[in-house]
Amino acid sequence: MSDAAILVTEGLGWTIGGARILEDVSLEIRDGEFLAVIGPNGAGKTSLFNLLTGLHEPTAGRVRLAGEDITDLPPHARAQRGLKRSFQVTSIFTALTVHENARLAAQAELRGSFDIWTRVTRRDAASQRADRALELTGLADLADEVAANLSHGNKRKLDLALVLAQDPRVLLLDEPTAGMSMEDLPDLVRVVRDIQAQGTTVVMVEHRMDVVIDLADRIAVMHHGSLLACDRPDAVMANETVQTAYLGESL
Ligand SMILES: Nc1ncnc2c1ncn2[C@@H]1O[C@H](COP(=O)(O)OP(=O)(O)O)[C@@H](O)[C@H]1O
Ligand SMILES: [Mg+2]
Numbered sequence: 001m002s003d004a005a006i007l008v009t010e011g012l013g014w015t016i017g018g019a020r021i022l023e024d025v026s027l028e029i030r031d032g033e034f035l036a037v038i039g040p041n042g043a044g045k046t047s048l049f050n051l052l053t054g055l056h057e058p059t060a061g062r063v064r065l066a067g068e069d070i071t072d073l074p075p076h077a078r079a080q081r082g083l084k085r086s087f088q089v090t091s092i093f094t095a096l097t098v099h100e101n102a103r104l105a106a107q108a109e110l111r112g113s114f115d116i117w118t119r120v121t122r123r124d125a126a127s128q129r130a131d132r133a134l135e136l137t138g139l140a141d142l143a144d145e146v147a148a149n150l151s152h153g154n155k156r157k158l159d160l161a162l163v164l165a166q167d168p169r170v171l172l173l174d175e176p177t178a179g180m181s182m183e184d185l186p187d188l189v190r191v192v193r194d195i196q197a198q199g200t201t202v203v204m205v206e207h208r209m210d211v212v213i214d215l216a217d218r219i220a221v222m223h224h225g226s227l228l229a230c231d232r233p234d235a236v237m238a239n240e241t242v243q244t245a246y247l248g249e250s251l
Pocket of ligand 1: 016021042043044045046
């Protein structure tokens, strides 16, 4: 991890239908770090992701990726630059095998980067990316399994593999642990940590502090649409504003 910023928001705000959802969010995500974004339901975590990826247009502020102002770019242009996300809702094709799912995700990303004469090369490249993504998420042994047959925990891992197959530079994960049993959690979080160890910047939304406290380099705390703090886990735990506003309520 370096101190260089890769993804930066400056005074980001989002108001919709008269409701102020996000206000003055200024965040510097460092190249290669594991940043956890925590906060209770309704704090604005998913909305922040929607502004980062271009799903919604901010009503105030700017977003920069690797120094480039991407505020006015559509989602696909941001994805092309390496900003990739998973959704709270899964995008798995349950009738296909695990490997087919991963290969399709890789193919979608590779489309356009090869001409018609290199179709075979493209298929190979997609397949190799799929292999790597399954390896890294611990699903290699289940490559030929139909996705519908996976356990819930393995489906969450496949969600991760699908974004990984798209070769992210910055990976935005929105509650990848949703609906998982406490027993499966450490395994999934370890996979996320392994992904980051390979050089990918990871920003992970999680509403339970205990899940990320030992693994995140830094924790950003959101509350009522504002960023309360963004610091190392121990500093966040000791932060009085955070304690009164958030920890006091929900932990
Ligand atoms: N498209 C939208 N239109 C109106 N309100 C929205 C929209 N998206 C989110 N909100 C509201 O914004 C607030 C923050 O939601 P969200 O970003 O999903 O929070 P979180 O992910 O932290 O649970 C909630 O009050 C939610 O109802
Ligand atoms: Mg959310």
